[in-house]
Amino acid sequence: MKNSTWILLKAQFLNQSGVNTFRYEKDKKKKNRVIIFAVAMTIVVIMMAVYCFMTAYGLGSIGLTGIIPGYAFTITSVIVMLFTIFKASGTLFAFKDYDMLMALPVQTTTVITSRFLLMYGANVIISILVMLPMGTAYCLFAHPQILFYVIWFVSMFVTPLVPMTIAAVLGAIISAISSRFKHTNMVNIVLSFILTIGFMGVSMSAGMMSGGQINIKQIASLGTMLSHKMNQIYPLVSIFEKAVCKYNIIAFITFLLISVIWYYVFVKIVSIKYIAINTGLTTYQTKSNYKLQSLKVTSTFMALHRKEMKRFFSSYLYVLNFGMGAVLLLIMSITCFIFGVDKLQQLVGMPNIKPIMINFVPFVISGMLSMTCTTAVSLSLEGKNLWILKSAPIEAATIYRSKMSVNATILLPISLLSSLFMSLCLKPTIMTVVWMFVTPLVYVALTCVWGIFINLKMPNFEWESEVTVIKQSMASVFGILGGMLFGFIPMVILLMLPGIDKNLLTGVITLAVIGFTSFLYIKVCGTKLP
Known part of the structure; x- marks a missing residue:
């Protein structure tokens, strides 16, 4: 069984990572794409690691060294959870080669374990990118014992x-619920949006600090409050x-046992309903009462x-990755429109946020x-x-x-509605309102x-799985x-040229964006299909 799991895991990794393309592909263009993608991801990795280190170093420099471990643990868990919610369908459920894998002489738990370990490998990289630099910053301030390094x-x-x-x-759960409906995929999408947005809302509300302003004299109490808030979001933080x-060795062993047992129970429970869930997600309902009527003819x-x-x-x-x-x-x-500028200023703790928002909102919406x-x-x-x-x-x-x-x-109605709500919230000048509508449309x-x-x-x-294209391709990343x-970039330009009229x-x-778009459009329309 262990050997079967390893073979399946290895095959999935080689198929999705581009290693085989780099090793065996004779086309230099395809090899170069793999190299460019690897370089781009390396740059992203370095930027993420530097950001995490600077965040932890900033906490340590203001006397909040004690909350860095819990903060690193919480941030890692939140990022991993969000990424896994997006990847669960397409990697663990309803993947393209499901029928082929299930026809192999292997147990269902073996298939689940191999698919889960593939996601685990990617999430371990995320964990290292967050926890290693933040742990390094913690060591610079706390000078911990050797046992800390082992535990970390x-x-x-x-x-x-x-x-x-x-x-x-x-x-x-979402897949099991949606599989009982006629429009399985649409129910799946709606439930996932609700869950993700709700989760983000709870995290933000739990992390919201009252008062808006941080008093340097209250740094000690601030550390206690932040630690309490992190425990509200994720109770396992206190054990960690x-x-x-x-x-505390007992706490560490407890943490390990909870993690490993939780995973084992998950595999066993999901394996019971795994075939039923995938069958519901990969099958379609049809009606037998079709009647031939007049057919509509449309343009190509x-x-x-x-x-x-x-x-x-x-x-x-596709919807979750590009629609969120x-x-x-x-x-x-809509939230800005409901709460108004005054409430936003109170929540953020910046009394003069309205002029800043008016200047940057067209490009925030556009971005x-x-x-x-x-x-x-x-x-x-x-x-x-x-x-x-072709x-x-x-x-x-x-085409x-x-x-x-x-x-x-997809974007036009959201652009118009967002511009409308933000203009009603901020109530800027007529010219600014014009740019709030025009710039996002451009x-x-x-x-x-x-x-x-x-x-x-x-x-x-x-590709064998659409996950490869939607989440792991160079085109997706650059898009x-x-x-x-x-x-x-336009917001940086606005900051660098404060003396020029913002409108x-x-x-x-x-206008520059219009020119660039026109150039790309002409170039694209003159290109043949690959």
């Missing part, structure tokens, strides 16, 4: 187990802190548009919209069926436009074209990161 090292590998299983259990800070473009819309909403992972930014933007704008770049993977998701589009008498530009139109259909166009441009440069049609940069500067940036 082991904890980096054990910490992901409990949040992973919790997230996977929630994913299993006792093990790490007080060198509309037929492709309808096909792309169905493809988007048919993939749980737009949904959070809409929730944020969050640009993260929903469905076109960055839409071509790759055609996979082995790309030949159907053999059809359809121009490549029409590209249909994929861009889906991205625009960025929507840029996002649609940018995604296709990136996907044409970095396609991946040879989302590009959106963040498109919103972040004028926003207008110039918007």
Whole structure:
């Protein structure tokens, strides 16, 4: 059984990581894509590690050294949980080669363990990226005993187990519930959105500090309060802190037993309903009462548009990975409208936040919209069926436009509603209101074209699981990161040029984005299908 688990795990890793492409592929372009992706991910890893170290160092420098271990543990657990919720469907449930794996002479628990260990490996990397730099900063201030290093090292590998299983259990519950409905995937998507947003809301409310201002004289009590808040979010923090800070061996053993037993129980319970859940998620209901009636005839473009819309909403992972930014933007704008500027200033602790928000809101909205770049993977998701589009008498530009139109259909209403709510909340000048509406719409166009441009440069049609394309491909990473940069860079320009009228500067940036979008659009429409 152990050997079967290792073989399945190795096969999945080699298939999704690109190692085989680098080792055996003769096409230099494909090898270069793997190298570029590895370099890009290395840069992201370094940035994340530096950020974690600076955060922990900042806590230590203001006298909050004692909460660094619990803070590192909590942050790691939250990130792992959110990532696993998104990955559970597509990696653990309803994956493409499910029928092939279940036909092999292996136990169900072996399949679950191999799929779970694949997610575990990725989450261990996240755990190390957070806990290693934060632990290093803690050592600079606390100078702990040698036992601390042993406990901390082991904890980096054990910490992901409990949040992973919790997230996977929630994913299993969502999948089990949705499998009983006719529109399984849509129910799955809605429940996952509700769960994720609710979880983020509870975490933010639990971490909210009253008063808005931090008094330096109350640093000691602040540390106690933060520790209490972290325990509210995740009760296992107190056991971990006792093990790490007080060198309590019993607490450490308890932490290890809870993590390992929780994982073992999870595998055993899920294996009982595993086949039923996957069967419900991978089967479709059909009716036998079809009657031939008049058929509607539409244009080629509309037929492709309808096909792309169905493809988007048919993939749980596709919607969650690329739709969360737009949904959070809409929730944020509605929240700002309901609470008003005065309440926001009180919560944030900044009395003059309104002028700052007025200057940056057009680009904050634009940046969050640009993260929903469905076109960055839409071509790759055609996979082995790309030949159907290539053999059809359809121009490549029409195919590209249909994929861009889906991205625009999703983003346009959210852009207009978010701009409306934020303008009603902030009540700026008429010219500022104009840019609050126009600039995000321009960025929507840029996002649609940018995604296709990136996907044409970095396609991946040879995949077994859509997780490889949606979450682990170069096109996906550059599509989302590009959106963040498109919103972040203009804000840096506004900060660097404080003397220039903000409306004028926003207008110039918007015109520059229009020019860049037009250039990319012409280039994309003149490109043949890969």
